[in-house]
Amino acid sequence: MQPLYSEQQEMLAATVREFAAKELAPRAAEVDEKEQFPWEQFKGLAELGLTGLTVDEAHGGSGGDYRDMMVVQEEVGAACGTTSTVLITHVSLGSQTINQFGTTEQKDRWLPSLATGEKIAAFALTEPQTGSDALGLSTTIVEDGDDYILNGTKLFCTNGGVADVFTIFCNADRSAGYRGISVIVVEKGTPGFTVNPQHGKMGMRGCETAELVFDNCRVPKSNLLGEPGGGYTIALKILDSSRIMIAAQCLGLAKGALEAALSYARQRKAFGSVIGKKQAIQFMLADMAIELDAARLLTFRAASLYDAGLPHSKEAAMAKVYASEASGRIATKALQIHGGVGYFKPSVVERIYRDQRVTEIYEGTSEIQRLVISRDLLGDLPD
Numbered sequence: 001m002q003p004l005y006s007e008q009q010e011m012l013a014a015t016v017r018e019f020a021a022k023e024l025a026p027r028a029a030e031v032d033e034k035e036q037f038p039w040e041q042f043k044g045l046a047e048l049g050l051t052g053l054t055v056d057e058a059h060g061g062s063g064g065d066y067r068d069m070m071v072v073q074e075e076v077g078a079a080c081g082t083t084s085t086v087l088i089t090h091v092s093l094g095s096q097t098i099n100q101f102g103t104t105e106q107k108d109r110w111l112p113s114l115a116t117g118e119k120i121a122a123f124a125l126t127e128p129q130t131g132s133d134a135l136g137l138s139t140t141i142v143e144d145g146d147d148y149i150l151n152g153t154k155l156f157c158t159n160g161g162v163a164d165v166f167t168i169f170c171n172a173d174r175s176a177g178y179r180g181i182s183v184i185v186v187e188k189g190t191p192g193f194t195v196n197p198q199h200g201k202m203g204m205r206g207c208e209t210a211e212l213v214f215d216n217c218r219v220p221k222s223n224l225l226g227e228p229g230g231g232y233t234i235a236l237k238i239l240d241s242s243r244i245m246i247a248a249q250c251l252g253l254a255k256g257a258l259e260a261a262l263s264y265a266r267q268r269k270a271f272g273s274v275i276g277k278k279q280a281i282q283f284m285l286a287d288m289a290i291e292l293d294a295a296r297l298l299t300f301r302a303a304s305l306y307d308a309g310l311p312h313s314k315e316a317a318m319a320k321v322y323a324s325e326a327s328g329r330i331a332t333k334a335l336q337i338h339g340g341v342g343y344f345k346p347s348v349v350e351r352i353y354r355d356q357r358v359t360e361i362y363e364g365t366s367e368i369q370r371l372v373i374s375r376d377l378l379g380d381l382p383d
């Protein structure tokens with residue numbers, strides 16, 4: 001049997017693990033406590049070439065594939081959930097939308113500075129009145145000479161408070177269904193574009209989540225990605241691939257929780273022996289390891305299909321829903337193994353327990369993943 005990862009991917013994992021242990025894990029509690037964007041950590045990832053890992057080499061990236069990125073996300077996620085969310089949004093959502101759907105001119109314009117991490121990307125689909133149902137977008141895009149005029153509000157935009165380049169999904173005609181939706185790049189500082197920070201998240205607290213407001217915001221037509229009306233298909237394709245990275249992030253969160261629980265079980269004593277000797281604790285640890293491995297295999301399959309250019313929508317949804325929910329069960333067990341200490345800051349498991357929760361919500365809730373899977377299983381049904 002082949003090992004899961006290539007020798008090169010094992011080396012990449014080791015490099016990122018070393019970086020994460022030195023630069024990410026020691027600062028993760030502060031990032032969480034102060035809702036602090038991880039600038040230095042992002043810069044460190046950039047120096048390792050990871051902020052453009054899956055961007056084409058011709059446009060300043062490293063030309064890596066999604067299995068490479070999966071390895072990176074697992075190591076980053078194990079050390080700092082916030083940094084991992086920042087990286088996924090920058091690489092797999094914002095930059096990837098331009099990388100896959102931009103013209104050569106658009107790629108030349110935006111990708112090199114995104115790939116080097118000099119600039120940061122964000123991706124804005126969700127609005128106050130609609131999240132799961134992307135057909136209900138009400139941010140409008142109207143032609144006016146060589147420009148488009150945008151009006152509306154986006155919500156929960158990760159990296160929103162710090163990003164330079166935003167991919168904005170908007171609707172030209174709600175009666176046209178999915179054909180009304182387009183995606184356009186809006187740069188920070190464009191007149192009529194305001195960014196309002198959203199504070200108070202349960203977890204992933206350093207991500208600079210923001211509301212974006214467009215008030216007669218004029219954007220050149222040359223910023224439109226793909227065809228007018230092509231935005232819905234682009235959103236689905238990008239989410240299908242980026243979900244694999246959320247699954248990989250969950251592997252990291254689960255691994256962080258399992259490692260913390262193992263370490264605690266080896267040293268915490270109760271009733272005359274370390275708790276790792278109690279079968280109840282041993283069985284929890286065994287179940288955690290089983291679920292983590294199962295999640296990794298599902299994620300690897302989805303990433304491999306994507307890398308091979310094969311259909312992967314159902315498999316990405318399976319990986320995301322399983323890895324996110326498994327990481328929830330693993331975080332819960334890790335906290336239980338820590339007893340009261342696990343309930344207090346700055347325990348690592350307390351933070352992972354909170355960080356993990358959103359993985360069942362963003363980039364499509366667990367319910368939406370199950371819809372994707374069941375639609376694929378059932379096909380078209382008669383009325």
Ligand SMILES: Cc1cc2nc3c(=O)[nH]c(=O)nc-3n(C[C@H](O)[C@H](O)[C@H](O)COP(=O)(O)OP(=O)(O)OC[C@H]3O[C@@H](n4cnc5c(N)ncnc54)[C@H](O)[C@@H]3O)c2cc1C
Binds near residue numbers: 125126
């Ligand atoms: C921390 C954080 C960061 C985020 N970052 C981003 C970002 O960078 N960019 C971005 O665009 N969005 C982002 N989001 C938004 C996120 O993707 C949405 O919150 C998510 O897609 C769910 O949408 P909603 O919140 O509007 O919930 P709703 O769509 O209103 O759903 C509410 C509930 O109803 C369920 N539901 C809805 N439709 C169905 C159905 N057909 N069948 C069964 N159940 C259904 C949902 O599963 C959920 O349980 C972020 C959210 C959070 C919390």
